[in-house]
Amino acid sequence: MGIITLEKSNNLLWLGRYTERVHTTLKYYIEATDRMIDRDPGYYAIFCEKIGIPDIYGSREAFWTRYPFDTDDPNSIFSNLYRAYDNAIVMRDYIGTETMAYIQLAIDDMKSARRVDTYLADLMLVIDHILAFWGCVNDLIYDEQTRNIIKLGKGIERLALYLSLDRPLADIHREYTRMKQFLRKSHMHYDESVLYTIDNMLFEDEVCYNTVRSLIRNLITE
Amino acid sequence: MDGLIAHSETINKLLARYGVKFGIYKNGEFREQLFPFDPIPRVIGHEEFAYLEKGLRQRVDALNCFLRDIYGKKQILKDGVIPEEFVFSAKGYLPPCDGVVPPKGIYSHISGVDLVQSKNDSWYILEDNLRVPSGASYPMIAREFQRKSAPAAFLHNSVIDNRNYAQMLKSVMDNVNTGGINVILSPGRYNAAFFEHSYLAERTGAVLTTGSDLVCENDNLYYVDYEGRKRRVGAVYRRISDEYLDPMTFYEDSVIGIPHVFEAYRKGNVALLNAPGNGVADDKGIYYFVPKMIRYYLGEEAILQNAPTYLPYYQQDMKYTLDNFDNLVIKDVAEAGGYGVVFGNSLTKEQKADFITLLKNEPRRFIAQEVIDFYDLDILDENGGRVPRKADLRAFVLTGSTTQVWPSGLTRFSRNPNSFIVNSSQGGGFKDTWVLSR
Amino acid sequence: MDVSVPGCDNVRQSLGQFGSRRIYGCIDSPHTDFTIAVSGKVKTGLEIFEEFCEDPLESAVFRVQSGLTQPGPAIRAFHDSLDLCGSAYDRAMAIRKAVHEAFSYQPGATSVHESGEDAFARKQGVCQDYAHVMLSLLRMEGIPARYVTGMLVGEGASHAWVEALCGNWWYGFDPTNDLLVDDSYIRVSCGRDSADCAIIRGTFLGWAVQMQREQVRVEKYEEKI
Numbered sequence: 008m009g010i011i012t013l014e015k016s017n018n019l020l021w022l023g024r025y026t027e028r029v030h031t032t033l034k035y036y037i038e039a040t041d042r043m044i045d046r047d048p049g050y051y052a053i054f055c056e057k058i059g060i061p062d063i064y065g066s067r068e069a070f071w072t073r074y075p076f077d078t079d080d081p082n083s084i085f086s087n088l089y090r091a092y093d094n095a096i097v098m099r100d101y102i103g104t105e106t107m108a109y110i111q112l113a114i115d116d117m118k119s120a121r122r123v124d125t126y127l128a129d130l131m132l133v134i135d136h137i138l139a140f141w142g143c144v145n146d147l148i149y150d151e152q153t154r155n156i157i158k159l160g161k162g163i164e165r166l167a168l169y170l171s172l173d174r175p176l177a178d179i180h181r182e183y184t185r186m187k188q189f190l191r192k193s194h195m196h197y198d199e200s201v202l203y204t205i206d207n208m209l210f211e212d213e214v215c216y217n218t219v220r221s222l223i224r225n226l227i228t229e
Numbered sequence: 230m231d232g233l234i235a236h237s238e239t240i241n242k243l244l245a246r247y248g249v250k251f252g253i254y255k256n257g258e259f260r261e262q263l264f265p266f267d268p269i270p271r272v273i274g275h276e277e278f279a280y281l282e283k284g285l286r287q288r289v290d291a292l293n294c295f296l297r298d299i300y301g302k303k304q305i306l307k308d309g310v311i312p313e314e315f316v317f318s319a320k321g322y323l324p325p326c327d328g329v330v331p332p333k334g335i336y337s338h339i340s341g342v343d344l345v346q347s348k349n350d351s352w353y354i355l356e357d358n359l360r361v362p363s364g365a366s367y368p369m370i371a372r373e374f375q376r377k378s379a380p381a382a383f384l385h386n387s388v389i390d391n392r393n394y395a396q397m398l399k400s401v402m403d404n405v406n407t408g409g410i411n412v413i414l415s416p417g418r419y420n421a422a423f424f425e426h427s428y429l430a431e432r433t434g435a436v437l438t439t440g441s442d443l444v445c446e447n448d449n450l451y452y453v454d455y456e457g458r459k460r461r462v463g464a465v466y467r468r469i470s471d472e473y474l475d476p477m478t479f480y481e482d483s484v485i486g487i488p489h490v491f492e493a494y495r496k497g498n499v500a501l502l503n504a505p506g507n508g509v510a511d512d513k514g515i516y517y518f519v520p521k522m523i524r525y526y527l528g529e530e531a532i533l534q535n536a537p538t539y540l541p542y543y544q545q546d547m548k549y550t551l552d553n554f555d556n557l558v559i560k561d562v563a564e565a566g567g568y569g570v571v572f573g574n575s576l577t578k579e580q581k582a583d584f585i586t587l588l589k590n591e592p593r594r595f596i597a598q599e600v601i602d603f604y605d606l607d608i609l610d611e612n613g614g615r616v617p618r619k620a621d622l623r624a625f626v627l628t629g630s631t632t633q634v635w636p637s638g639l640t641r642f643s644r645n646p647n648s649f650i651v652n653s654s655q656g657g658g659f660k661d662t663w664v665l666s667r
Numbered sequence: 668m669d670v671s672v673p674g675c676d677n678v679r680q681s682l683g684q685f686g687s688r689r690i691y692g693c694i695d696s697p698h699t700d701f702t703i704a705v706s707g708k709v710k711t712g713l714e715i716f717e718e719f720c721e722d723p724l725e726s727a728v729f730r731v732q733s734g735l736t737q738p739g740p741a742i743r744a745f746h747d748s749l750d751l752c753g754s755a756y757d758r759a760m761a762i763r764k765a766v767h768e769a770f771s772y773q774p775g776a777t778s779v780h781e782s783g784e785d786a787f788a789r790k791q792g793v794c795q796d797y798a799h800v801m802l803s804l805l806r807m808e809g810i811p812a813r814y815v816t817g818m819l820v821g822e823g824a825s826h827a828w829v830e831a832l833c834g835n836w837w838y839g840f841d842p843t844n845d846l847l848v849d850d851s852y853i854r855v856s857c858g859r860d861s862a863d864c865a866i867i868r869g870t871f872l873g874w875a876v877q878m879q880r881e882q883v884r885v886e887k888y889e890e891k892i
Binding site for chain 2: 016
């Protein structure tokens with residue numbers, strides 16, 4: 008294809024970011040839910056604080072169902088999945104009907120999981136289909152540029168979330184190195200000085216996750 | 230065939246999976262709906278299709294001649310074949326197009342001609358759609374799924390593969406391309422046919438755009454990428470209507486159009502498919518004259534007949550319309566999509582009186598047609614039984630270096646047993662259309 | 668004639684519909700305002716306003732109603748109340764007078780895209796509305812008629828009037844001032860109604876409230892040959 012407009016590059020970038028946001032927050036949600044069963048019933052407040060969303064839930068039970076499924080809650084996983092869908096549907100000619108289908112399938116999984124008691128197990132299917140989507144991105148999108156921009160979005164989002172979730176520095180270093188590869192290859196506009204600052208900060212003795220995270224979020228200039 | 234029916238659930242699942250939807254506004258809110266699919270195909274035999282093909286090519290060729298003439302010498306008006314009033318008061322007649330010759334002189338590249346079959350097996354033309362006919366993508370992708378879910382049905386039936394539509398469309402674009410890339414211009418994802426726009430872009434290799442990344446410079450059209458590089462555009466398969474195409478020439482408040490694209494087109498620097506101004510030829514009032522056009526331009530008799538139509542504009546037709554009001558269907562020439570259609574026998578006494586006053590005041594605004602006794606097609610109801618329903622056929626006729634008929638078509642049916650209206654916007658569904666190779 | 672648009676270095680020309688001249692361009696860089704200045708000398712004379720037209724096909728497009736002249740109940744009733752007879756010219760004169768008397772001139776009463784019918788229902792309007800109603804009535808009489816925009820001697824805004832085909836000649840009628848068009852009228856463009864004849868049209872990208880001001884000044888300049 009080879010011609011990606013500014014608007015389309017944004018769609019690709021955000022497609023990467025939202026699919027990754029669904030993937031990582033869903034995994035964290037499943038982990039946190041386990042913790043709330045007996046060990047730490049009030050953990051949802053910390054969960055909200057960590058990923059930087061307002062705690063509008065008030066109870067463990069409300070959090071359990073509203074955070075994944077409530078489409079009226081702009082921070083729910085489902086809302087983020089719909090944003091991924093919004094960015095995918097306008098890019099059919101770049102990513103292909105086959106690849107797009109996995110986002111649709113993830114939406115269908117969400118809808119059917121919402122209806123059953125065993126939704127935790129059923130939510131695993133959403134992760135399966137997101138992974139299948141990533142598989143298609145690697146396997147079926149032949150245009151390097153398109154692939155690289157999606158993966159850059161994914162990388163940025165993962166790094167930002169890992170920093171939020173206080174993941175070990177080794178994980179951060181690994182994801183940062185991966186993200187940087189795609190940044191170079193994607194030809195997106197970014198601020199070289201910001202990258203330089205992050206480079207230095209990440210290898211200091213005391214890494215300030217918060218500062219790095221806000222720098223990462225603002226890396227791409229439009 | 231039984232295999233298809235048994236697997237209809239699978240096909241509907243596949244349609245959902247691949248996002249085969251159309252958008253609809255209900256109470257001001259946008260929603261995506263699945264286009265209901267019925268697994269029993271409409272089957273058109275080899276010889277029957279050859280007949281339709283001949284008739285459709287003839288019709289579309291004549292319509293293209295008409296458009297070239299109307300925006301050129303207007304000989305058909307000088308010779309009095311069509312009253313000029315019908316042309317100049319048609320909503321789709323666009324004065325800016327006067328004297329503009331599109332690349333290779335082709336006006337209607339993609340024509341959607343709606344036909345119905347009557348109980349005595351004759352085909353009638355219901356209307357021509359020469360502006361932005363939609364629907365080809367649905368049978369195209371449905372076939373893909375049918376072949377996957379019931380391969381046996383295709384083993385013995387010699388069904389011509391209809392998935393070549395994308396190649397046909399691409400060669401139509403390439404034929405008029407003035408040197409550059411092909412793009413598909415869509416109003417955006419909230420348009421009813423967005424699935425089709427994106428699917429055809431994927432399949433033809435054209436670039437899908439909503440116009441914001443297209444610019445005109447020095448009377449050329451360019452596509453701008455995210456690094457600011459410009460690519461020349463040679464052909465625009467536009468899926469937005471004429472009035473929104475260029476705010477500098479047509480509807481000034483259009484935000485989906487491309488400013489100055491009409492200048493580029495006028496100077497021959499880009500092809501627009503279909504050409505702006507085509508609405509004058511698919512006007513319901515002009516429809517009446519198509520058989521006369523065929524005789525006038527091609528010196529042939531029309532192979533495919535119009536549904537018997539009366540123009541209240543002519544005194545004797547007005548009289549006939551009033552005398553037979555209850556047996557006729559009256560259509561407002563300015564409306565489309567199944568709206569503005571009135572069945573004479575469905576009106577109350579007062580409604581009828583009001584309508585007749587309107588008809589007498591604005592005779593040019595209406596046509597009257599005999600109600601055709603449709604040949605119904607079977608569909609599967611919720612319980613798996615077969616029930617008959619009204620259906621039409623939209624044939625796609627593509628004009629490139631020659632005029633060709635796509636060996637398939639969109640068969641739409643009404644889900645309501647008493648309705649004649651098959652439009653998807655009004656709850657209709659669709660079937661695949663099989664054309665047999667022998 | 669001189670055209671200047673500061674900030675725009677790609678002014679181009681082409682022929683618009685109905686023989687109008689069209690000058691167009693685009694300013695790429697961000698801006699908050701721009702000005703189009705057009706100045707020049709025009710020669711007017713009676714022969715320009717009485718244009719000959721023999722081919723009925725050429726005028727046919729002006730014989731049918733267009734978007735903004737479509738009559739409704741108000742114009743239809745008014746048409747029924749008129750006692751029109753005689754030649755096309757006589758009827759056009761009578762319509763000009765009747766429209767002039769029925770309307771009261773009210774700046775700001777109407778919006779740009781309003782139809783003649785809507786303005787006439789209120790009986791208030793500006794030159795554009797007078798012209799639309801007159802066009803509507805002339806076409807109901809089967810007389811081809813076109814909308815003309817232009818300027819008058821003096822200072823103020825642009826003006827609009829009507830031309831009707833009487834016999835094989837186009838005559839100008841000004842229903843707003845109840846006058847026949849003479850050499851103090853400068854013709855800019857013509858069309859089926861005002862939508863065809865915008866003196867300026869355009870579009871911009873961005874969030875902004877827009878305001879447009881127009882100023883016309885015409886001075887008489889006599890040249891002896």
